[in-house]
Amino acid sequence: MIEFDLDKQTIKDLEIFLDSNSVNSISNFYNQTKTNGGNSFLYQLMKNPITEINELRQRTELIQFILETDFELKINSSQLEFIEHYQRLNIAPLRNNFFDAFLQNLSYRITPTNNYYIIKSGVQQLVYLLVELKEKIEALNKSGIPVKLAEYQKNILKLIENPDFKDLYDKRLKITYTKLNKLDNLFRKKYKNELGKIIDLVYNLDAFISIAKVAKQKNLTLPNYSNLTTQSISIEEFYHPLLNNAVPYSIEIDESSNLCFLTGPNMAGKSTFLKSVGLLVYLAHIGFPIPAKKMTTTIYNGIVTTINLSDDINLGYSHFYNEVNRIKETILKIKEKKKLFVIFDELFRGTNVKDAFDGSLLIIKSFANISNSTFFISTHITEVAEEVKNLRNIQFKLFGSKLVDNIPIYEYKLENGISHERLGMYILKNEKIIEILDSMTNNKYSL
Structure with missing residues (x-):
């Protein structure tokens, strides 16, 4: 399996x-986990996109099942933290015989110790957890659940249906001091490793339940995956999940038009669109629900974006030098990974217009010929579009605007075509920059 490049x-x-510097993030958007372990597993899922289509389908099937059935576990962070703390207790398990159990309990009553308290509380919390798992997992229809949940069910049932634990599920169960010693021996000695694996599965379920909850609350949909080996992506009515009242976009790309050439004036919505489409490609490769009506994508081997590239002051690199390096990195990654999703927002913004034009033309022509990868490129230098408008592999998209009483109005709608709008001077005038400068100049000469 090829490692996904991120x-x-x-x-x-x-x-x-x-x-x-962030006030919000995509990881926070999907995070309603109840436990620290669930939070950690969610983070690992998001940190490691994958290229295995069957695994992605299994994830989406599991999330869809949880979403449709409202599958839930009655767990909380303090409960699982206490269980883990109990299992890490660095003292020998309580001895499993009546005489030792009696003496240890008597000793605790006379002189309470923290370790005995941790054992009592840890055993009780584990019993609560196993009872909850038995109720929820046994209620699942074994023939009608997703593959991944069936795996979880099999592993959990193997432990909770063990004859050693049969007395735990009696509603009248009272944990006497003899029962405490027996259970501590089972939990921290005989079945310690098995319980550790079950707790990990609980964390996994916590993360997937969180994802499904967000999908339901935010009206998200799950992506579909195409078996095509060529690059192809189709998304209907998608938007950025962190924006309120966002105007949705739709886009379709395949090997016959693998490069999207994007134009439009400043503040029209180009960067937000590029972030949104890049984000959905990323989310699809972790199997998460997406903010869109529908999405079908082939599997990419990585995503490379250049949207907020900065100068590297410490190394003495200019913005232009960093842009060139980023393009070189991207080309080498395409050579290695073959099938990438690539975004460049404002090619060569860090150099003069002539070099920016020549460089943009060279890169866009070259990228258009790499049919196994997908490219989204925005630029202000719309003259480049005239030079490449006859290339069959390029589709042209724009974000427009209109002037109302000399004020630019943006609708944030993605349209076909090339924008030649230049609103910089209107914005300067609206902000009264020219008036301020004139007044300063006049004041200077009137002294």
Whole structure:
């Protein structure tokens, strides 16, 4: 299986995880986990997109099942934390015989100890957990559940249906001091490894339940996966999940038009669109529900975005030099991975217009000829479009605007075509920059 390529720049561009400057993130958006272990597993899923189509389908089937059945576990963070703390207790298990159990319980009553308290509480919490798992897992129809949940069910039932635990599920069960010693021996000695694996499965379920909850609350849908070996992606009415009242987009790309050439004035919505389409490709490769009406995609071997590339002051690199390096990195990744989803927002913004035109033309022509990868490229240099408009592998999209009383109005709608709008001077005038400068100049000369 090819490892999916997701580098730091792309993670930053798509705002997947929180950093010191973020107020929100995609990881937080999907996180309603009840346990720290569930939170950690969710993070691992998001950190590691995959290229295995069967695994992705199994994930989406599991999430869809949980969503439709409202499958839930009555667990909480403090319960699981206490269970883990109990299992890590670095003292010998209580001895499983009546005489020792009596003496240990008597000793605790006379002089309470923290370790004995942890054992009592840990055993009780584990019993609660196993009872909950038995109720929920046995209620599942073995013939009608997703493959992944069937695997979880099989592993959990193997433990909870063990004859050693048969007395746990009696509603009248009272954990006497003799029962406590027996269970501590079972939990921390005989079945310690098996219980550890079951707790890991509980964390997995916690994460998937969280994802399904978000899907239901936010009206998300699950992606579909195509078996085509060529690059192909179709998304209907998608939007960025962190935006309120977002205008939806639709896009379709295949090997006959593998490059989307995007134009439009500043603030018209180009960068948001590029982040949104990149984000959905990423989410599809972790098997998560997406903010869209429908999505079908082939499997890519990675995603590379260049949206918020900065200067590298520490190394003395200019913005232009970093752009060139990023393009080189991308080309080498395409050579290695073969099938990538690539986004460049404003090619060569860090150099003069002539070099930007020549460089953009060269790169766009070259990328259009790489039919096994998909490219989304935006630029202000619309003259490049005239040079490549006859290339069959390029589709042209734009975000337009209109002037109302000399004020630019943006509708954020993705349309076909090439935008030649230049609104920079209108924005300067609206912000009264020219008036301020004129007043300063006039004041200077009037002194």
